[in-house]
Amino acid sequence: MREGGLLGWATDALVRLDDETPGVLSRVLTASPPRRQAIFAALAARGEKAGVFGVEDESLIPITFAEVIRHGRAADILRHAFGGVPQGFPGLLAQIGERSLPRAKDYLVLHGLLISDDPRGADALRTSGRITCRKLEVLTALDPRWRHANTLDRIDTHSEAMAFNSAVAFIQSVNSKATNEVVANAIALMRPTSSLPKLLDRLLRRADRLPPHPLSDGDNELRPLASMRDLLEAGRKYRNCLAHRLADVAAGKVAIGEFRGECLVEFRPLTQGTGWLLRDVHIERNSPVPLALIGEVEAKCDALGIPRIEETGGGDGWKSYRRFTHELEWG
Structure with a gap:
C-alpha cells in the first residue's frame, strides 16, 4: 500500500483541515471517486500555491477552504482552488479512481494539459482508460503530434517516449511521405495486436531518401x-x-x-x-x-x-x- 494509505500525500493536509472544520476527513473517506479526486486536485493546487484561493462568495463572510471541502460539490471545490475549471477536467479526474495519484504535482500536470493548446493530449487520456502517474509521465514526454491512446498504451516510461520521438524523427528524415499527418493517422489506426516497432518498420520500408551509395557508378557485374x-x-x-x-x-x-x-x-x-x-x-x-x-x-x-x-x-x-x-x- 502506498505511503499514507488511501489518502496518500494528502493525509496531513486533510488532518489539519479536519481540525479546522470537523468532518472533513469523514467526508473525504465517504466521497464518491469524482468528488474525492476533485479534493485531491484542490489540495495539490493549494499546496503548490497555484490557482486562485479563498475565492469569496457573495456573502459578507467568505467561505473557507475547509468548508468548501466539507460541504461543496466537486465543481465548487475545483472552482475555489483553480478559479476556472477547464472543460473536461472533472471527467479526467474521475478516471483516476479512488486513490490519489502518487504525487501532488501530477494533478497540476493534468490541469496544465487541459489549459494548454493540446487537444490530442486530453483526448489520449480520455480514451486510454484509467489515468496513472505513468501515463502522465509518458504523455508529457511524447511529442504532442504523437499523443494518442495507442501510444500511451504501448509506451511504459519517459525514456521510451523520448526514444519514440527520436525514432519518428529519423523515419521522417528518410521517408518523404511520412508527414505529420501520415504518422499520426498510422498511430490512430493501429490494431490492438499491432506494435509501435512494427509501425515504424512499415514506414522505414518505404524510405526514399537513402544516402549516396558507394557504387554510384556501378555496372552489370x-x-x-x-x-x-x-x-x-x-x-x-x-x-x-x-x-x-x-x-x-x-x-x-x-x-x-x-x-x-x-x-x-x-x-x-x-x-x-x-x-x-x-x-x-x-x-x-x-x-x-x-x-x-x-x-x-x-x-x-x-x-x-x-x-x-x-x-x-x-x-x-x-x-x-x-x-x-x-x-x-x-x-
Missing part, C-alpha cells in the same frame, strides 16, 4: 542496392537478415551491393566521410563463402578504387576458419 525495394528483394533472394538492417542502410552506416547475382557485398563508411570500405561478402543463408568468389569481389573493388582491410598473420587458413565458423558481424 557489381550493382548497387540503392532502394528499399532492392534491399528487401535481395533479403528474400538470399534468405538472410537483410530486412532487419534497413535502418543501418538508411542511416548510412552500411551499404549493400550485389556481385554478378551470386553474392551480396557489404560496405562500411570510412571516418569523416572520406569514402567506403569493403567489409564482407555474403551468400545465401549466410553460408561460408568460397574463397575464389571473395577474391573476385576484392579484385572488382580494387578496380573501382574501394579499399579493404588487408589481413596480416594467420594466412588463408585463419580466413577460412573465420568464415567457416560464421564469425561474422552480419546477422
Whole structure:
C-alpha cells in the first residue's frame, strides 16, 4: 500500500483541515471517486500555491477552504482552488479512481494539459482508460503530434517516449511521405495486436531518401542496392537478415551491393566521410563463402578504387576458419 494509505500525500493536509472544520476527513473517506479526486486536485493546487484561493462568495463572510471541502460539490471545490475549471477536467479526474495519484504535482500536470493548446493530449487520456502517474509521465514526454491512446498504451516510461520521438524523427528524415499527418493517422489506426516497432518498420520500408551509395557508378557485374525495394528483394533472394538492417542502410552506416547475382557485398563508411570500405561478402543463408568468389569481389573493388582491410598473420587458413565458423558481424 502506498505511503499514507488511501489518502496518500494528502493525509496531513486533510488532518489539519479536519481540525479546522470537523468532518472533513469523514467526508473525504465517504466521497464518491469524482468528488474525492476533485479534493485531491484542490489540495495539490493549494499546496503548490497555484490557482486562485479563498475565492469569496457573495456573502459578507467568505467561505473557507475547509468548508468548501466539507460541504461543496466537486465543481465548487475545483472552482475555489483553480478559479476556472477547464472543460473536461472533472471527467479526467474521475478516471483516476479512488486513490490519489502518487504525487501532488501530477494533478497540476493534468490541469496544465487541459489549459494548454493540446487537444490530442486530453483526448489520449480520455480514451486510454484509467489515468496513472505513468501515463502522465509518458504523455508529457511524447511529442504532442504523437499523443494518442495507442501510444500511451504501448509506451511504459519517459525514456521510451523520448526514444519514440527520436525514432519518428529519423523515419521522417528518410521517408518523404511520412508527414505529420501520415504518422499520426498510422498511430490512430493501429490494431490492438499491432506494435509501435512494427509501425515504424512499415514506414522505414518505404524510405526514399537513402544516402549516396558507394557504387554510384556501378555496372552489370557489381550493382548497387540503392532502394528499399532492392534491399528487401535481395533479403528474400538470399534468405538472410537483410530486412532487419534497413535502418543501418538508411542511416548510412552500411551499404549493400550485389556481385554478378551470386553474392551480396557489404560496405562500411570510412571516418569523416572520406569514402567506403569493403567489409564482407555474403551468400545465401549466410553460408561460408568460397574463397575464389571473395577474391573476385576484392579484385572488382580494387578496380573501382574501394579499399579493404588487408589481413596480416594467420594466412588463408585463419580466413577460412573465420568464415567457416560464421564469425561474422552480419546477422
